[in-house]
Amino acid sequence: MDEELIDEGDIPRSRYTRLPGKGFFYPDSLDDERAERRAKETIEGSEAVVIADGDADGLACAAMIREAYDAALDPADFEAAIAARLGDGERNDEEPDEGAGDDEASADADTDDPTEDAHTQSPVGLVAAGPYSIDTSLERVFAYADDDVDLFVCDLCPDDYEWIAEPLEALAESTASIRWFDHHQWDESTAAAVRDLGVDLVVGESDEECTADVALRSLDHDFDDRWAELATVTRDHDLWLKEDPRSDDLADYSYWAGSEEYTTIVGAYGADLPETVREYVTDRRVEKEARIDAAVDRAVTHEIGEWTIAVTYGRCSQNEVAEALRERGADGAVIVKPAGSASIRGSEGFQHAHEVAGKVNGGGHPQAAGCKPDIYDDMLDYAHHWTTEGQACKRVILAAFEAVAEEVAEAAAADESDSDGDE
Structure with a gap:
């Protein structure tokens, strides 16, 4: 395909917002190969693995788990990369398809991250996923994780037990522990089947808590106050309360950043993002607001x-x-x-x-x-x-x-x- 056909540089917004982002035209087979390779690199040798939704709520949980394991990454390289993107005027054109099954594209947003090997650096591996790729993520953990690994699943709810049964049952036999934190509405039979495997499933009230709240109260770690504040601000957006303007910053930043980048930055700074990140988010919002206006007008x-x-x-x-x-x-x-x-x-x-x-x-x-x-x-x-x-x-x-x-x-x-x- 002629790349100029999907290059938005010279195409009017009224036209390119009617088309998918470039990732849509990238063959699934190549995307799957890359996702498989990155999962293998992430999972192998890890002390613990987190499968989390790639939004602000799921990634806040990942940051908490890394904090509990003393496994957070240094934010300096990421901040330098953010500053470089801001200087280059980079605009990521991908739009995740929320809840629609196109999860590898939305979860693996790290494609242009210059910190290319960051996903291999923490002893707590992070596998970003979506509600329709839970089974694939579980299968990858089973394939590549060491025996007796600690497994966490965060901010994800399966539609039914059957399609996750095989990999989850295998992992229940091989892992040291499986803990599952969520706040979505679970089918009672699915929740019972998961718990029957010995999984520590904690589900918060979906209209009162976000999953970060659930993780914060469930992890056996003495978190300082900034983590409670992060959960509160994350909840503000996830439950659409809209009382704290910082929650929009977190939501937007998680949408545009790669999973490793977001997890590292909020792990280091909590809800108060550093100036470089705030500048980046402000810059990206110009395009965001224009797309919102176009959709509302239609x-x-x-x-x-x-x-x-x-x-x-x-x-x-x-x-x-x-x-x-x-x-x-x-x-x-x-x-x-x-x-x-x-x-x-x-x-x-x-x-x-x-x-x-x-x-x-x-x-x-x-x-x-x-x-x-x-x-x-x-x-x-x-x-x-x-x-x-x-x-x-x-x-x-x-x-x-x-x-x-x-x-x-x-x-x-x-x-x-x-x-x-x-x-």
């Missing part, structure tokens, strides 16, 4: 049941777009991504995002979920997706909203009937 609202649902398309930051659409009166928002996935966001008036996502190959929380409808058979389907701004994807998701609206209405009618019968 939004179309639909009345479904008692809800007003805004639907848009584009490569953008889904949480901020959803917030802007809520401010315009939407109860829920759908952000369809060029890579084929979609983020579904709710509000106090709409807390069924996970139910909608569950009908189209996804899942999540009542007010935050992700999905990737199984509608893409070949590149012509993707071409249609890009040129119609996700028309087919929007259609199946709106149908899911309608189905959930019917279920909610039926449940409300049944409750009313039961109530009348009790009188």
